[in-house]
Amino acid sequence: MEIKKIFNNNVVLTENDNKLEMVVMGRGLAFQKKVGELVDPTKIEKSFILKKKGISDKLAALLQNTSEQYLQIAEKIISFAKSQLENKFDDYLYIALTDHLSFAINRHKQGLHLKAPLLWEIKKYYKQEFQVGLKALTIIEEEIGIRLEEDEAVSITMHLVNSQISDVGMESMTKVISIINNILSIVKYHYTIELDENCISYERFLTHLRFFAIRLIRKERKVYENEVDFLFEQIKLKYQEAFECSEKIAMYVQKTYKSILSNDELLYLTLHIQRVTNRQRYD
Numbered sequence: 054m055e056i057k058k059i060f061n062n063n064v065v066l067t068e069n070d071n072k073l074e075m076v077v078m079g080r081g082l083a084f085q086k087k088v089g090e091l092v093d094p095t096k097i098e099k100s101f102i103l104k105k106k107g108i109s110d111k112l113a114a115l116l117q118n119t120s121e122q123y124l125q126i127a128e129k130i131i132s133f134a135k136s137q138l139e140n141k142f143d144d145y146l147y148i149a150l151t152d153h154l155s156f157a158i159n160r161h162k163q164g165l166h167l168k169a170p171l172l173w174e175i176k177k178y179y180k181q182e183f184q185v186g187l188k189a190l191t192i193i194e195e196e197i198g199i200r201l202e203e204d205e206a207v208s209i210t211m212h213l214v215n216s217q218i219s220d221v222g223m224e225s226m227t228k229v230i231s232i233i234n235n236i237l238s239i240v241k242y243h244y245t246i247e248l249d250e251n252c253i254s255y256e257r258f259l260t261h262l263r264f265f266a267i268r269l270i271r272k273e274r275k276v277y278e279n280e281v282d283f284l285f286e287q288i289k290l291k292y293q294e295a296f297e298c299s300e301k302i303a304m305y306v307q308k309t310y311k312s313i314l315s316n317d318e319l320l321y322l323t324l325h326i327q328r329v330t331n332r333q334r335y336d
Contacts, residue, residue, distance in 0.1 A: 054092045058109060059083045060116045064124065066109050067092055074103040076112065076147075078125060101128055105144040115148055119155045126196050127151040130189045134213055137185050146216035153212060157205050158197065169207035174230045176207070177250075178259060179214055186210035225270050232266035233259070235309075236302050243298040244330050258325040265318070269310055285316045288323055295327040 057074070058066035065083045069075045079096040103109060116124065127150040131142060160167070169175075176183050186206035194200045215226060241248060248255055289296045299322040303314040314322075 054094070056083065056086060056088050056090050056092055058113060059086065059088060060113050061121060064116060064121045065092060066113075069102060074109055076101055076103060076109070076124075078121060078128075099125060099128055101131075101147070103144050103147075108144045108148065111145075111148050112151075115152060119151060122197070123154045123158070124151045126154055126193055129192050129196070130185075130209065133188055133192065134182075134185045138181060138213070138217075140217040142213070142216040146212065149216070150209070150212050153208065154193070157201060157208065158193070158199060161199060161201055166202055167204065169204035169211075171211075171227065171230055172204065172207050174234065175210050178230060178233055178263070179210055182210045182213045183207070185213060228270055229263065229266040232269060233262045235305060236262055236265075239301050239305060240298055240326055240330065243301060244294075246330065248329060252329075254325075254329045258329045261321065261325050265322075269306065269312060272312070285320050288320055292323055292327040295323045295330065298326050299323045 054067040054069070054075075054077070056065050056067055060066065060076075060083075062084050063080055063082055064076060064078050065086070067075050067077055077092060077097050077100040079098040082092065082096045103112075112124075124147065127147055130150060131146060135142065183206065186209040187203075189209045190201050190203075190206050211226060237248070296319070299319045302322060303319060306312050306314055
């Protein structure tokens with residue numbers, strides 16, 4: 054493998070057999086090496102592929118002032134996340150997480166502990182990602198002997214979620230959570246019940262609401278199958294109370310976000326609401 058770029062003595066950029074950019078790390082990997090020379094494969098300790106163009110330049114700029122140790126820790130966390138979560142991550146996560154770890158660990162060493170926003174919501178709505186965030190704290194502790202606070206697990210979780218929906222952005226994540234909160238409140242007040250958060254139907258509903266909220270922020274319209282129009286009137290009659298609840302959600306969306314829900318969205322909201330509020334389990 055030929056060296057395309059040298060980040061520092063321990064990290065270089067090369068290409069794999071498929072011509073994809075690959076970051077390789079190892080002690081002294083680039084010592085007295087030049088661009089165009091070959092990487093010594095015996096010195097490679099870690100490697101990961103970059104599929105997105107322009108990331109290597111940003112990574113090079115970051116590593117000018119940040120230890121590659123944080124990149125190694127970030128790579129371990131991301132590898133674990135990939136093994137636990139179905140969604141794909143944007144390559145920029147390597148940069149964002151490395152930078153965050155450097156800042157968080159240095160802040161911890163100075164005795165500065167910041168409370169993470171949305172702690173309760175993140176733990177509730179992104180359970181799997183939060184478990185990865187907690188595991189990340191263990192990985193950090195194993196690597197450098199420092200145990201960060203639970204709030205940092207929340208921050209790491211937010212980076213993971215943001216990477217899965219990279220074009221939404223951190224600020225919009227707050228909007229996503231607000232939309233989810235408000236819709237769940239509408240359902241609870243409409244039915245005057247507390248939803249069973251441990252059932253699969255609730256998890257499915259939550260997943261639907263996440264992507265519903267993202268589409269709302271992006272001003273996208275979800276395209277469903279052709280038979281939706283045929284089903285709409287049937288579902289509207291069969292599940293009248295759930296449909297009435299969906300109409301309340303539609304009013305909230307129109308008033309708050311100036312967006313009118315399609316029959317498709319109303320249909321699927323109605324089905325999810327019916328399932329999550331029905332005593333009979335379909336799971």
